[in-house]
Amino acid sequence: QLVExxxxxxxxxxxxxxxxxxxxxxFDDYAIGWFRQAPGKEREGVAAMKGTDGTSYYAxxxxxxxxxxxxxxxxxxxxxxxxxxxxDTAVYYCATAAIVGLEGVVTVATLFEEDWxxxxxxGTQVTVSS
Numbered sequence: 001q002l003v004e005x006x007x008x009x010x011x012x013x014x015x016x017x018x019x020x021x022x023x024x025x026x027f028d029d030y031a032i033g034w035f036r037q038a039p040g041k042e043r044e045g046v047a048a049m050k051g052t053d054g055t056s057y058y059a060x061x062x063x064x065x066x067x068x069x070x071x072x073x074x075x076x077x078x079x080x081x082x083x084x085x086x087x088d089t090a091v092y093y094c095a096t097a098a099i100v101g102l103e104g105v106v107t108v109a110t111l112f113e114e115d116w117x118x119x120x121x122x123g124t125q126v127t128v129s130s
Contacts, residue, residue, distance in 0.1 A: 002094050007124030010084055018079040018124060020094030025119075027051045027074035029100040031111055034068060034079045036090035036126075043093070045112030047079060052099055057108050062088075084128045091123040 002025075006018040020032070030051045037043040047068040049056045056068045067080040077094060095117035099106055110116050 002096065002119055002121035004092065004094050004121040004124040007092060007126045009127045009129065012085055012128055012130050014084055014128075015080070015082045016084065016126060018081065018092055018094075018126070020077040020079075020121060022075055022077060022096070025096055027070060027077075029098055030096045031099040031106070031117075032068070032070075032077045033095045033097070033111060033114075033117055034066075035093045035095060035114055036088075037093070037123075038087075038090040041090075043114050045114065046092075048111035049077065050099060050103070050106075050111075052103055057111055059112065081126070084126075086128050086130045089126060089128050091125050093121055093123045095120045 001023040003021045010016055028051045033045055033048040035043050035045050046059045046062045047066055049068045065083045070077050096119045097117045
């Protein structure tokens with residue numbers, strides 16, 4: 001089960017930290033992705049982390065502003081979002097996909113494909129006002 005929290009309403013330039021609780025998942029066996037969906041738009045991947053080696057990846061739109069990390073003995077994954085912009089307004093989701101044994105075939109592009117992920121949280125709303 002994945003449960004997101006930490007969303008809210010902030011002003012442009014401010015920060016938020018989203019949390020994703022990985023209940024029932026062994027972090028080292030999975031890739032964890034953060035996705036977002038704005039009204040009227042398709043869901044897009046913004047950050048991903050391979051549990052196998054801790055490598056993280058970012059969409060160009062958030063690179064340098066967002067950071068994905070894990071803590072609490074790998075039972076929590078966070079998305080630290082700094083310098084937020086109105087265009088970051090969306091519902092944010094965390095998702096997991098089994099990756100153990102697939103490290104040689106999973107590409108960066110795969111990590112940002114929502115169809116590849118098996119389990120999803122319910123989402124948390126982030127609203128950035130200008």
